[in-house]
Amino acid sequence: MTWDDLKDAAEAVRTRHMLTLFEDDTRADGFSLDALGMRFDYSKTNIDAAARAMLIEIAREARVEAKRDEMFAGAKINDTEGRAVLHTALRNLDGDPVIVDGADVMPGVLDGLDKTVAFAEAVRDGSFTGQGGKITDVVNIGIGGSDLGPAMATLALAPYHDGPRCHFVSNVDGAHIADTLRGLDPTTTLVIVASKTFTTIETMTNARTAKAWMSEKVTDPAAQFAAVSTSLEKTGDFGIASERVFGFEDWVGGRYSMWGPIGLALMIAIGGDAFRAFLRGAQAMDTHFRATKLEENMPVLLALVGIWHNQGCGYATRAVLPYDQRLSRLPAYLQQLEMESNGKRVAMDGFTLDVDSGPVVWGEPGTNGQHAFYQLIHQGTRVIPCEFMVAAEGHEPELAHHHTLLIANCLAQSEALLRGRSLDEARKMMADKGFTGDELERQARHRVFPGNRPSTTLVYPQLTPEMLGQIVALYEHRVFVEGVILGINSFDQWGVELGKELATSLGPVVAGETGAEGKDASTRTLVEFVLRHRG
Numbered sequence: 001m002t003w004d005d006l007k008d009a010a011e012a013v014r015t016r017h018m019l020t021l022f023e024d025d026t027r028a029d030g031f032s033l034d035a036l037g038m039r040f041d042y043s044k045t046n047i048d049a050a051a052r053a054m055l056i057e058i059a060r061e062a063r064v065e066a067k068r069d070e071m072f073a074g075a076k077i078n079d080t081e082g083r084a085v086l087h088t089a090l091r092n093l094d095g096d097p098v099i100v101d102g103a104d105v106m107p108g109v110l111d112g113l114d115k116t117v118a119f120a121e122a123v124r125d126g127s128f129t130g131q132g133g134k135i136t137d138v139v140n141i142g143i144g145g146s147d148l149g150p151a152m153a154t155l156a157l158a159p160y161h162d163g164p165r166c167h168f169v170s171n172v173d174g175a176h177i178a179d180t181l182r183g184l185d186p187t188t189t190l191v192i193v194a195s196k197t198f199t200t201i202e203t204m205t206n207a208r209t210a211k212a213w214m215s216e217k218v219t220d221p222a223a224q225f226a227a228v229s230t231s232l233e234k235t236g237d238f239g240i241a242s243e244r245v246f247g248f249e250d251w252v253g254g255r256y257s258m259w260g261p262i263g264l265a266l267m268i269a270i271g272g273d274a275f276r277a278f279l280r281g282a283q284a285m286d287t288h289f290r291a292t293k294l295e296e297n298m299p300v301l302l303a304l305v306g307i308w309h310n311q312g313c314g315y316a317t318r319a320v321l322p323y324d325q326r327l328s329r330l331p332a333y334l335q336q337l338e339m340e341s342n343g344k345r346v347a348m349d350g351f352t353l354d355v356d357s358g359p360v361v362w363g364e365p366g367t368n369g370q371h372a373f374y375q376l377i378h379q380g381t382r383v384i385p386c387e388f389m390v391a392a393e394g395h396e397p398e399l400a401h402h403h404t405l406l407i408a409n410c411l412a413q414s415e416a417l418l419r420g421r422s423l424d425e426a427r428k429m430m431a432d433k434g435f436t437g438d439e440l441e442r443q444a445r446h447r448v449f450p451g452n453r454p455s456t457t458l459v460y461p462q463l464t465p466e467m468l469g470q471i472v473a474l475y476e477h478r479v480f481v482e483g484v485i486l487g488i489n490s491f492d493q494w495g496v497e498l499g500k501e502l503a504t505s506l507g508p509v510v511a512g513e514t515g516a517e518g519k520d521a522s523t524r525t526l527v528e529f530v531l532r533h534r535g
């Protein structure tokens with residue numbers, strides 16, 4: 001099967017209206033999958049039985065099953081960095097052996113989990129205190145995978161919070177840390193410096209600022225710092241005592257790391273039991289992914305729908321639209337997960353891909369997005385596949401009528417995208433309003449919805465810790481499958497390096513310490529403008 005075969009198949013049905021697929025009354029069930037209490041409905045796409053069979057064949061030819069098994073078994077599939085990829089070991093709560101370089105990593109993983117949870121519980125119950133008493137606030141300083149995961153999940157699980165308040169600082173923009181620390185009491189604040197490498201310039205700059213802030217009120221600021229990192233040496237140099245350093249191994253990628261100690265802030269917010277439930281949810285998805293045939297495998301089907309729309313139909317972007325306010329950071333989280341993993345133009349063998357890489361992922365929670373960008377989704381000239389998500393039940397029984405409206409809106413949007421509104425329907429609507437002649441025609445045309453626009457819907461019972469674990473692991477494995485099919489390494493991120501290097505060289509230039517020689521004319525004149533306007 002070639003990429004051209006897939007593109008031809010997509011082209012052949014491009015003008016077919018998806019509504020015709022629903023003439024078959026098995027369509028909805030036949031193109032939905034129920035697993036682990038969730039329903040993934042992809043019937044509102046132009047994928048038919050032939051297209052699905054072709055996509056499954058593509059997955060088979062790419063050896064998705066074999067690669068999946070290699071990943072779980074600890075093979076060094078991240079071969080541009082020479083590393084295994086074992087975030088799944090972090091939620092392997094049963095401790096089944098996972099061998100890396102001849103040794104079982106599981107005893108260390110489970111011991112690390114126990115230690116991190118014990119510290120989280122000590123912060124929660126007050127047996128670990130600040131110099132002014134029980135910890136009231138936790139500030140997690142990290143960026144990318146050391147921020148987005150725990151920040152997203154902490155917000156998502158707000159109904160389960162019974163620990164200190166958690167805040168997240170990521171941006172090197174001083175506004176972020178200044179706005180966060182304002183109003184906090186340094187004597188009862190715990191700062192977590194979360195950085196896999198402990199070299200990331202944004203995180204280290206913010207960490208030093210937080211230490212200076214704390215030292216104004218606290219005699220031993222380092223005593224109110226904890227660190228999460230793979231580098232014991234660097235955390236020690238920063239002054240953080242080893243008993244508050246929670247380590248992990250280089251086989252956990254940054255954007256896949258919230259299942260381990262990088263989840264410390266989340267553990268403090270929701271407690272060890274709820275955190276373990278979160279892990280259990282992810283573990284259940286791992287088991288489903290490993291044990292289920294491709295045709296009924298939720299991450300695989302999610303990936304194949306993505307491949308159909310992006311590589312087959314040529315739709316360059318994908319909107320993630322959670323009808324769940326508490327998932328409002330999920331699109332940002334998925335942007336890193338998907339775009340840092342699959343935004344690659346070179347295949348494993350070093351040669352340029354002969355197909356587009358992963359899509360642009362973006363989104364906002366519904367219903368807010370409806371009042372912002374849905375206009376373009378419904379009536380713009382480009383087709384944007386939409387991924388809706390919604391819980392059957394909220395966490396506010398007294399506000400069940402809100403939730404009813406939320407679900408109705410979610411379903412209405414996918415229905416509108418599917419169905420659209422024809423010119424005849426629009427004409428009738430305007431005639432009913434009293435329009436006639438040319439003006440009726442003109443007004444009607446503005447009210448046409450082309451419809452036949454694809455979407456998927458993921459419905460889950462309620463956003464519990466376990467369910468969130470399932471959902472995040474679902475997306476992780478989806479990204480993995482897409483990457484395998486594209487033939488790329490989803491686990492490195494060389495594309496972030498050049499900008500980091502240039503920022504380092506530009507630092508002294510922007511500080512006015514050195515000249516901008518060697519820079520292009522645009523950069524030079526921008527620097528000049530900035531220097532003229534800086535105090």
Ligand code: F6P
Pocket residue numbers: 143144145146194195196197198199200203254255340493496
């Ligand atoms: O800049 C990319 C990146 O390396 C991400 O992959 C990572 O999640 C983030 O930076 C933060 O890295 P660290 O945890 O080492 O500070």
